[in-house]
Amino acid sequence: xxxxxxxxxxxxxxxxxxxxxxxxxxxxxxxxxxxxxxxxxxxxxxxxxxxxxxxxxxxxxxxxxxxxxxxxxxxxxxxxxxxxxxxxxxxxxxxxxxxxxxxxxxxxxxxxxxxxxxxxxxxxxxxxxxxxxxxxxxxxxxxxxxxxxxxxxxxxxxxxxxxxxxxxxxxxxxxxxxxxxxxxxxxxxxxxxxxxxxxxxxxxxxxxxxxxxxxxxxxxxxxxxxxxxxxxxxxxxxxxxxxxxxxxxxxxxxxxxxxxxxxxxxxxxxxxxxxxxxxxxxxxxxxxxxxxxxxxxxxxxxxxxxxx
Ligand code: ATP
Ligand code: MG
Numbered sequence: 001x002x003x004x005x006x007x008x009x010x011x012x013x014x015x016x017x018x019x020x021x022x023x024x025x026x027x028x029x030x031x032x033x034x035x036x037x038x039x040x041x042x043x044x045x046x047x048x049x050x051x052x053x054x055x056x057x058x059x060x061x062x063x064x065x066x067x068x069x070x071x072x073x074x075x076x077x078x079x080x081x082x083x084x085x086x087x088x089x090x091x092x093x094x095x096x097x098x099x100x101x102x103x104x105x106x107x108x109x110x111x112x113x114x115x116x117x118x119x120x121x122x123x124x125x126x127x128x129x130x131x132x133x134x135x136x137x138x139x140x141x142x143x144x145x146x147x148x149x150x151x152x153x154x155x156x157x158x159x160x161x162x163x164x165x166x167x168x169x170x171x172x173x174x175x176x177x178x179x180x181x182x183x184x185x186x187x188x189x190x191x192x193x194x195x196x197x198x199x200x201x202x203x204x205x206x207x208x209x210x211x212x213x214x215x216x217x218x219x220x221x222x223x224x225x226x227x228x229x230x231x232x233x234x235x236x237x238x239x240x241x242x243x244x245x246x247x248x249x250x251x252x253x254x255x256x257x258x259x260x261x262x263x264x265x266x267x268x269x270x271x272x273x274x275x276x277x278x279x280x281x282x283x284x285x286x287x288x289x290x291x292x293x294x295x296x297x298x299x300x301x302x303x304x305x306x307x308x
Contacts, residue, residue, distance in 0.1 A: 001055075002048060002263045006032040010247045010260065012240035018233045023248040025193040027256030045259035052262035053093030059269040060098045063128055066274040069182045070125040073265060074136045077190035078228060079218040080200040081251045083134050086190065089258040090265060091132070099130040104139060112152035116140045116167070117174055127182060137174070138187075138235055141167050145231045146224050168238040175244040185244035186268055188261055189232060190251035194225055 009031055012018055024030045033041050063069060075083045091099055102123040111119045117137055125131025141164060144151050148159050156163060175185055201222075204214040221228070240246040247264055251257045279287065 001051060001267070002032060002260070004267065006035060007260070007264055007267070010249055010264075012236050012246040012248060014241050014245070016237065016240075018236040018240075018248075020191065020229055020233055020248070023191055024250045025191050025196065026252045027250045027260070028253070030250060032260075033256075042255055045255045048259040049089065049255075049262050052090070052259070052266045055270065056090075056262065056266045057093045057095065059266055059274075060094050060130060062274045062276065063130070063269060063272075064095075064098050065128075065276050067128045067277070069184055069272055069274065070127050071130040071184045071186070071265075071269060072125060072133065072178065073130065074133045074138065074185070074187040075190065076135065076138050076142065076188070076232075077251065078192050078197060078225070079215075079221060080197050080204075081190040081192040082254050082257055083190060085254060086188075086257055086261055087132055087134060090262045091130075094130065098128070099132065100125060101132040101134060103134040104136060106150075107152070117170065124178070124183070137171060138239075141171070141235050142228065142231045145234075146221075146227045164234070165238075168235070171239055172241060175239075175241065179243040184268060184272060186265060187240075187244060187246045188264075189236060189246060189248050190257055191248045192251045194222075196252040197222065 010023075027033050027045075028041060063071065075087065077083050087101060091101075100123075104119070107119065120133065120137045123131065123133070145159075145164060148157065151157075151159065179185060201214065201218065204210040236246045236248070247261075249257050249260050
């Protein structure tokens with residue numbers, strides 16, 4: 001487990017104005033890494049991930065049994081920052097029946113004909129489950145801020161600052177509603193450097209097994225890097241709240257991003273202090289009756305010994 005104090009450096013303090021340049025993209029430059037010692041960081045990260053898997057599996061079982069809360073994990077990032085890999089690594093230890101992943105792509109005509117939160121509302125996790133949004137309603141204040149022409153019918157062609165403020169307000173109100181109703185929300189921005197994105201794109205181009213991952217659209221979006229960083233800064237500043245905080249995770253080293261996200265998620269779920277449901281006195285009597293029968297005190301329930 002990483003000390004909670006060290007994890008705080010990745011949290012966007014509510015009410016602050018985010019400057020992404022002040023957040024590391026390379027884990028080895030962070031205080032957390034310095035404390036662990038540079039040489040051991042990679043091994044330590046895999047230990048943390050392995051520990052988190054065990055703790056997360058136990059936490060998820062408790063979440064399911066107590067049936068009082070749900071968990072919503074939101075992942076946003078530039079292309080090739082490793083959203084898919086992070087989700088896969090963090091959730092690899094968890095019972096697949098207890099979690100659902102939704103990847104949001106360009107909205108359909110039907111989705112554009114509804115309010116912008118509609119398609120995400122339909123995908124929210126039920127009580128007892130972990131829901132993961134691979135991209136989310138934050139796209140509606142990010143990609144469409146860079147490309148307002150993608151806002152869809154009935155929306156302004158030149159949205160002003162007020163338009164985005166209202167969307168932030170809608171998002172904050174939506175998240176307030178969810179958290180009041182038992183949803184734990186954790187938001188992760190995987191913070192990649194432009195240089196590392198270039199390296200990963202080149203790797204996709206140079207390795208035939210990775211060609212399928214390369215998309216020309218990703219190159220086009222890279223041209224808008226500055227606009228995206230600005231849109232992220234504005235979104236993180238306006239929507240990191242105590243109830244639904246943003247974490248800026250250094251993403252240039254995949255092993256570090258996986259360990260940091262796994263540890264943050266696990267600790268937050270365990271902090272809910274969920275309990276297994278208490279059994280009523282009537283139910284306790286039934287349990288005792290069942291035990292007595294299975295312990296063969298009831299001849300009607302005796303079991304033949306297995307064949308030799
Ligand atoms: P990967 O490339 O790893 O498979 P991805 O999440 O990048 O995963 P893509 O199909 O490449 O998936 O891209 C999805 C695209 O949909 C992104 O460019 C994203 O910005 C866009 N998108 C998602 N939500 C919206 C939205 N609400 N409005 C407009 N575009 C959106
Ligand atoms: Mg993509």
